[in-house]
Amino acid sequence: xxxxxxxxxxxxxxxxxxxxxxxxxxxxxxxxxxxxxxxxxxxxxxxxxxxxxxxxxxxxxxxxxxxxxxxxxxxxxxxxxxxxxxxxxxxxxxxxxxxxxxxxxxxxxxxxxxxxxxxxxxxxxx
Numbered sequence: 001x002x003x004x005x006x007x008x009x010x011x012x013x014x015x016x017x018x019x020x021x022x023x024x025x026x027x028x029x030x031x032x033x034x035x036x037x038x039x040x041x042x043x044x045x046x047x048x049x050x051x052x053x054x055x056x057x058x059x060x061x062x063x064x065x066x067x068x069x070x071x072x073x074x075x076x077x078x079x080x081x082x083x084x085x086x087x088x089x090x091x092x093x094x095x096x097x098x099x100x101x102x103x104x105x106x107x108x109x110x111x112x113x114x115x116x117x118x119x120x121x122x123x124x125x126x
Contacts, residue, residue: 005070007047010077014040015095015103022082022091029089039080040093053101072124 022038030036047065054061085091108115 018093
């Protein structure tokens with residue numbers, strides 16, 4: 001796996017079910033024209049997520065990755081503050097990262113033949 005910039009970019013990984021619950025809560029309890037961000041309890045560097053995936057699959061991280069140059073247009077971090085949603089309607093993410101990653105691994109295993117037909121080259125579209 002190519003880790004652009006060594007996988008140091010930090011991102012907010014959150015399960016789609018947690019997002020959907022937050023969106024429903026915002027629709028039912030939120031105030032009109034107010035923005036509610038939905039974010040996990042903590043953010044992770046890309047390398048941390050890849051390391052967790054390797055552990056869940058029984059692979060050695062160092063044998064599975066190679067550090068490459070930073071990708072064009074990559075930001076150092078994507079962080080969101082969901083304090084308003086948590087405070088105003090008690091929303092909290094419920095699905096831990098490891099559980100969500102386990103679901104992704106299962107999905108990949110179930111769809112591996114189709115995934116292999118997809119191109120691997122990243123093309124930045126501004």
